Amino acid sequence: MSATSAAETTEATGTPLARLVAARRAAYRADVVTDDPPQLTRGSASRRLTDQVARVVMWASFGLAMVPLVWILGTVVARGYELLLASSWWTLSQRNINAADVGGGAVHAIQGTLIQAAVTAAISVPLGIFTAIHLVEYGRGRLARAVSFMVDILSGVPSIVAALFIYAVWVTTFGFQRIGFAVCLSLVLLMIPVVVRSTEEMLKLVPNGLREGSYALGVPKWITITRIVLPTAFSGIVTGVMLGLARVMGETAPLLILGPYTKSIATNLFDGYMPTLPTMINQDRTEIGLDSAMERMWATALTLILIVLALNLIGRWAARRSSVRR
Amino acid sequence: MTTRSSAIIIVAMSGALALGACGSDATKTGTAATGTAASDCPTGTLKAEGSSAQKNAIEAAIKSFQTKCSGTTINYAATGSGAGIKQFIAGQVDFGGSDSTLKDDEAASAATTCASPAWHLPMVTGPVGIAYNLPSVSSLVLNADVTAKIFLGQITMWNDPAIAALNSGTTLPATKISVFFRSDESGTTDNFTKYLKAAAGTAWTVESGKKWNGTAGEGKPQNAGVATAAKSVEGGISYMEWSYVTQNKLGLAKIDNGSGPVELTSASVGKMIETATQKGTGNDLSLTLDYATKTPGAYPINLVTYEIVCSKYKDAAKGKLVKSFLTHFVSADVQKSLEALGYAALPSSVSAKITAAVAAIG
Numbered sequence: 042m043s044a045t046s047a048a049e050t051t052e053a054t055g056t057p058l059a060r061l062v063a064a065r066r067a068a069y070r071a072d073v074v075t076d077d078p079p080q081l082t083r084g085s086a087s088r089r090l091t092d093q094v095a096r097v098v099m100w101a102s103f104g105l106a107m108v109p110l111v112w113i114l115g116t117v118v119a120r121g122y123e124l125l126l127a128s129s130w131w132t133l134s135q136r137n138i139n140a141a142d143v144g145g146g147a148v149h150a151i152q153g154t155l156i157q158a159a160v161t162a163a164i165s166v167p168l169g170i171f172t173a174i175h176l177v178e179y180g181r182g183r184l185a186r187a188v189s190f191m192v193d194i195l196s197g198v199p200s201i202v203a204a205l206f207i208y209a210v211w212v213t214t215f216g217f218q219r220i221g222f223a224v225c226l227s228l229v230l231l232m233i234p235v236v237v238r239s240t241e242e243m244l245k246l247v248p249n250g251l252r253e254g255s256y257a258l259g260v261p262k263w264i265t266i267t268r269i270v271l272p273t274a275f276s277g278i279v280t281g282v283m284l285g286l287a288r289v290m291g292e293t294a295p296l297l298i299l300g301p302y303t304k305s306i307a308t309n310l311f312d313g314y315m316p317t318l319p320t321m322i323n324q325d326r327t328e329i330g331l332d333s334a335m336e337r338m339w340a341t342a343l344t345l346i347l348i349v350l351a352l353n354l355i356g357r358w359a360a361r362r363s364s365v366r367r
Numbered sequence: 368m369t370t371r372s373s374a375i376i377i378v379a380m381s382g383a384l385a386l387g388a389c390g391s392d393a394t395k396t397g398t399a400a401t402g403t404a405a406s407d408c409p410t411g412t413l414k415a416e417g418s419s420a421q422k423n424a425i426e427a428a429i430k431s432f433q434t435k436c437s438g439t440t441i442n443y444a445a446t447g448s449g450a451g452i453k454q455f456i457a458g459q460v461d462f463g464g465s466d467s468t469l470k471d472d473e474a475a476s477a478a479t480t481c482a483s484p485a486w487h488l489p490m491v492t493g494p495v496g497i498a499y500n501l502p503s504v505s506s507l508v509l510n511a512d513v514t515a516k517i518f519l520g521q522i523t524m525w526n527d528p529a530i531a532a533l534n535s536g537t538t539l540p541a542t543k544i545s546v547f548f549r550s551d552e553s554g555t556t557d558n559f560t561k562y563l564k565a566a567a568g569t570a571w572t573v574e575s576g577k578k579w580n581g582t583a584g585e586g587k588p589q590n591a592g593v594a595t596a597a598k599s600v601e602g603g604i605s606y607m608e609w610s611y612v613t614q615n616k617l618g619l620a621k622i623d624n625g626s627g628p629v630e631l632t633s634a635s636v637g638k639m640i641e642t643a644t645q646k647g648t649g650n651d652l653s654l655t656l657d658y659a660t661k662t663p664g665a666y667p668i669n670l671v672t673y674e675i676v677c678s679k680y681k682d683a684a685k686g687k688l689v690k691s692f693l694t695h696f697v698s699a700d701v702q703k704s705l706e707a708l709g710y711a712a713l714p715s716s717v718s719a720k721i722t723a724a725v726a727a728i729g
Contacts, residue, residue: 136392136440137433139426149392212457219459301414303442306392313412314442327419327445 057284058239065246065277117346121339125347130340134316135304140325143333147344149306150321154348156308157221157300157317158290161228166282168229169236176237177244178266196234203230204295211299219299221307221315227295232285239281243274276360283356287349293319318345410438411688417444417451417464420554421491421672423708425464428696431704441692448554448672455675456480461685463675466554468646468653481677483729487653488721490696492711493608493670494636495559498594498617500603501525503540508533510623511566511659511667517604518546518563519572520583525602533623542602546584547593552577555590558670559606565658566624566667606668610709622668625661633706635666637714643671650678650724652717669711679729686729693725 084092124130124144133146172192176185207227211217247270255265271278302320307313321341328334415425422445429441446454448465455463456476468487469477477485497514499507504525509517513529516522522529526539549556560575573580587593587605594611597603609631612619621628629635642662643654658667674693680686695701702712713721 132391134392137430139423139430141423212459216458301416301442301444303440305440305442307440314414 058242058281061239061277061280061284062242062246065243114346117339117343120336121341121343124336124340125343130344134306135321136306138304140328140331140334143336145337147318147321147341149304150316150318150341151344151348152306152308153221153315153317154290154319154345156310157225157228157315158286158352160222160225160310161232161289162282162286164225165229165232165236165285169233169282169285170240170278172233172237173240173244174266176241178262178270192234192237195230196238198230199294200227200231200292201294201298203227204298206230207295208298218312219301219314220312221300221310224295224300224315224317225310227299228289228292231292231295232289235285235288236282239284240274240278243277243281244270246277247273272363275363279356279360279363283353286352286356290349290352291319291345293323296320297323318348408436408438409684409687409691410436411684412440413442413462413685413688413692414460415441415443415451415462415464415674416446416454416460417675418448418466418554418672419445420466420493420670421464421710424491424493424672424705424710425696427704427708428692428701431701432692432695435695436691439688439692452477452675455485461680462677462689464672465675466557466670466672468673469675477675477677481679482681483677483679484651486651486676486678486724486728487647487673488676488693488697488724489640489652489654489671489713489717490674490693490721491672491705492636492640492713493558493672493709494631494666494711495555495562495606495668495670496609496612496631497604497606497620497622497668498597498612498615499620500597500601500617501540501542502601504537504618506534506537507618507620508623508628509620510625511563512568512570514622515563515567515571517544518548518583518606519570519581520546533628540602545597545600545603546581547587547596547603547605548579548581548584549588549590549593550579550586551588553589554670555606555608559668562658562668608709609711610707613709622666624665624667626663629664629666631666633711635664636669636711637717638662638665639667639669640671640717641665641714650727652720652724676728678727683729690725690728693728694722697721697725 127144129144129146130148131146131151132148134149135145135147136149138145172188176189179185180188204227207223207230208219211223211226212219217223251269251273252265255269256262260268296317296319300317300320301314302324303314303316304324305316307315309315318341322338322345325334325338325341422443425443429443432441433439443464445464448467451460451463451465452469452473454460456473458480465487469485474485497509501507509530510533513522513533516529523544525542525544531539554577556579557575557577560571560573560579563571564575573582579586585596587596590607590611593605593607594615594617597605597617598615619631621630623629639656639660639662640654642660642665643656645652646655647653653673654671656669656671660667674696676689676693677686680689697713697718699712699715699718702718706712
């Protein structure tokens with residue numbers, strides 16, 4: 042037992058997905074196994090020394106890893122909070138606000154970011170979840186291996202490459218304009234592998250006993266998947282989707298290439314430029330000498346962090362609401 | 368269970384969207400009387416991209432245009448002249464902004480995209496000032512030859528005989544000259560070194576370009592960087608956009624172009640622009656600037672940025688909007704207002720030509 046919990050601890054320090062997997066695995070196990078943690082006896086002096094050293098190293102590493110996080114958050118909050126307190130930030134756009142003008146609003150960019158994220162999610166979540174269902178529930182043989190391999194490759198594609206691919210297809214080949222929807226397409230490429238991988242892991246964690254029980258009652262496979270497997274894994278899937286969404290919302294490369302900034306409100310995905318928070322940051326970034334632009338840049342960064350945070354909280358809350366009750 | 372929780376998510380998300388959706392563009396100025404919807408006010412959106420040298424000027428013009436015509440939106444992305452030309456040729460933007468004129472092959476591609484010849488319309492002139500920090504000297508005259516030697520580190524003291532020869536009657540202090548140049552690539556450097564190459568002849572021994580190739584002095588990033596540096600050291604000298612000289616209360620050198628010292632003013636810049644020869648034909652107003660001009664009263668260190676437009680737009684509504692915006696941009700009021708931003712107003716003889724060309728856009 043202690044060996045397994047050690048393995049779990051190692052797992053828990055990995056990527057968000059690995060942590061999620063570990064947590065879910067532990068949750069399922071808790072349903073079946075309920076033994077107390079093993080009692081440690083006092084070891085020899087050298088073993089206690091090793092223990093102390095390991096403890097110090099662990100806490101030091103933890104502290105070190107926290108430094109950049111706290112530093113970044115602290116800087117962004119300290120430099121950006123002022124503009125966020127003004128109501129105009131949440132109700133106006135940057136129309137007719139030039140770099141040297143103070144303040145203005147971010148509502149145009151917030152709308153753009155949310156719309157693009159929503160459309161990206163609407164395309165990639167069904168695609169990702171169905172792919173994962175295929176891989177876990179149906180996929181056997183060559184096709185499944187090929188799909189799995191492709192998803193692996195896709196998850197390793199840098200965002201700039203995804204953006205340039207869409208640019209090559211959308212603008213160079215078809216001669217279309219750079220519009221919000223093209224941005225969504227490249228974001229879809231980045232979000233699909235995240236959704237597939239996390240959903241796949243969640244589905245694999247659903248105990249086979251549940252599926253077998255369902256079959257034993259004569260329930261067809263597709264109803265078993267929709268009524269038993271998906272609800273059981275739902276909270277994990279939602280968390281995975283939120284992770285993917287957080288990734289694409291902060292993505293900048295596709296926006297720089299496919300989604301030029303505009304200072305006015307623009308909500309049409311299919312015509313004209315569409316402002317987003319990352320491109321708004323980029324717009325003010327170049328005006329190094331101007332305090333007004335710098336202040337706006339930090340405030341925009343803080344806004345983006347807050348929105349991603351809010352989405353994550355909503356996701357967690359929804360996942361908790363929906364967890365299968367015994 | 369699943370349906371209820373997805374309903375929760377949908378409600379939450381649409382809530383967030385709705386929250387965003389209640390915003391408005393209205394940065395409305397209280398006075399509604401500022402010429403609302405005049406007869407020359409079409410509606411629509413324009414996309415433009417290019418030179419960062421004219422960013423502040425065009426943004427100011429956009430602001431006043433959008434205020435006058437509230438149904439219009441003009442987007443200008445200051446991504447650089449090269450990017451502006453590329454996007455214009457690719458048909459991604461309605462007009463491009465560029466510091467340099469189109470090369471022959473670029474002009475041909477642009478004409479294919481437009482299905483009509485593309486025109487250069489000079490809209491913004493940006494003079495470069497030579498700023499110095501000598502509290503005891505209120506007026507300083509330099510010429511191209513001496514400037515080149517100072518910036519190459521060959522003249523190191525302010526009381527050097529070469530400087531004194533240009534400034535008879537002024538007592539020059541025995542202060543060391545501290546040269547500051549731009550450490551980043553910039554159009555200002557390009558423009559300044561082009562002038563030195565053209566006007567100083569053999570005295571300017573290094574290449575001109577966006578990157579500073581001299582070896583003397585100290586590099587600082589951005590206009591603000593060189594201005595602050597020159598201000599902090601007595602005896603400092605640097606080149607920068609006009610507005611930074613005045614903002615930092617530095618001395619502004621007069622340039623002796625061979626026909627006597629010339630002060631940097633809108634009028635003296637205008638004189639230099641008037642001496643430029645038109646390279647294009649008809650309404651294509653691409654100019655060849657004569658940096659080595661000896662016209663009395665012409666300030667020689669200038670940059671002209673163009674808007675590159677189609678002479679006839681495939682989409683008539685776009686053409687109308689481009690026309691309306693550029694008419695506004697070239698108008699005397701707007702040009703005059705650019706002086707506060709460190710640009711010089713176009714001389715009336717040139718702006719008359721531009722106005723005629725803008726009117727001919729179809």
